[in-house]
Amino acid sequence: MDDKQTKKVRCRHCGHIFEVEAEAIHITCPKCRKDFWVALISLMGGKFV
Amino acid sequence: MAETFPVVARGIGRPDYAREIDKIKRGETYPQFEPRPDSEKYKIFVGVFLPTAPLAIGATFHLIDIETNLATPYDSPAGFIADFREWFFALDGKVGFLMDLDGIMQFYMVPDSLATVHEYEQIVWGKSSLFDPNALSAHTWDFSIKNLDDHVITGAVHTALALVVK
Numbered sequence: 001m002d003d004k005q006t007k008k009v010r011c012r013h014c015g016h017i018f019e020v021e022a023e024a025i026h027i028t029c030p031k032c033r034k035d036f037w038v039a040l041i042s043l044m045g046g047k048f049v
Numbered sequence: 050m051a052e053t054f055p056v057v058a059r060g061i062g063r064p065d066y067a068r069e070i071d072k073i074k075r076g077e078t079y080p081q082f083e084p085r086p087d088s089e090k091y092k093i094f095v096g097v098f099l100p101t102a103p104l105a106i107g108a109t110f111h112l113i114d115i116e117t118n119l120a121t122p123y124d125s126p127a128g129f130i131a132d133f134r135e136w137f138f139a140l141d142g143k144v145g146f147l148m149d150l151d152g153i154m155q156f157y158m159v160p161d162s163l164a165t166v167h168e169y170e171q172i173v174w175g176k177s178s179l180f181d182p183n184a185l186s187a188h189t190w191d192f193s194i195k196n197l198d199d200h201v202i203t204g205a206v207h208t209a210l211a212l213v214v215k
Contacts, residue, residue, distance in 0.1 A: 010118035017119070039115045042090050045214055049092070049126050 005048050012036040022048040088214040092131075094121055094192050095207040103201035104144070104194070112192040112208060122149075122191040125177065125212060130184050132211045133175030139165040140204035142196065148208070149191040150175055159197065184215035 005022035011029040013036065020027055025040045042049050094112035098104045111120040125131035133148055138160040148156040156175055160166045177188045190210060196202050 007117055008119060010120075012118055036118075038118060039093070042092060042116060042212070044088055044090050044129075044212070047126075049090075049129060049212060 007048060009038055086213050090212050092210040092212060093207060096194060097205045098203045100203050103203045104196045105201055106196055109193050109195045122189045124187045124189050127187050128184050128215055129212045130178045130215050131188060132173045134173050134211045135169045135209040137167045137207045140202050142198035142200060142202035144194045145197050146194050148175055151189050
């Protein structure tokens with residue numbers, strides 16, 4: 001079973017909301033295929049918040 | 050064994066910091082900027098209103114989590130104490146800012162127009178530990194601004210929650 005943490009993100013271009021790996025910062029939207037970046041600052045004790 | 054040398058104190062007048070280092074004032078760390086718990090991290094929420102996409106008259110905008118691009122409300126998880134500790138406004142018009150915690154506690158302010166406002170608070174009442182000291186449950190934080198002016202507004206606003214593992 002894949003127990004990797006995930007997070008929901010919102011595409012900066014088309015607004016599509018989808019899940020990616022929690023550590024992902026450079027993301028490609030599966031709907032519009034465009035790339036965008038999100039910040040990653042909240043890893044605490046191995047848990048993303 | 051390391052060789053030692055006598056050091057001659059040079060300089061004129063007082064204070065002579067070579068002998069009275071306890072009186073040094075420059076570089077002093079103010080209490081609010083002293084080191085905080087190692088586990089402390091920040092959740093940052095922003096709103097950016099470019100001239101090409103300003104905040105419309107009467108419009109309400111929910112600040113966006115920069116880690117996900119999702120609009121608030123944001124749920125701070127159980128097991129963490131969350132403080133509403135920092136806020137920043139640089140806008141060219143009058144807005145009303147609302148922080149809503151769990152739908153029961155609210156913080157509302159109308160920052161100065163045409164001014165840059167940046168606050169980092171040591172004493173905060175928007176603090177989940179005040180009513181959930183053991184961080185047993187998640188808490189919902191909503192940050193929004195509303196255009197109260199008679200023209201569109203450009204500029205930026207951000208806030209930060211400080212999260213600490215309980």
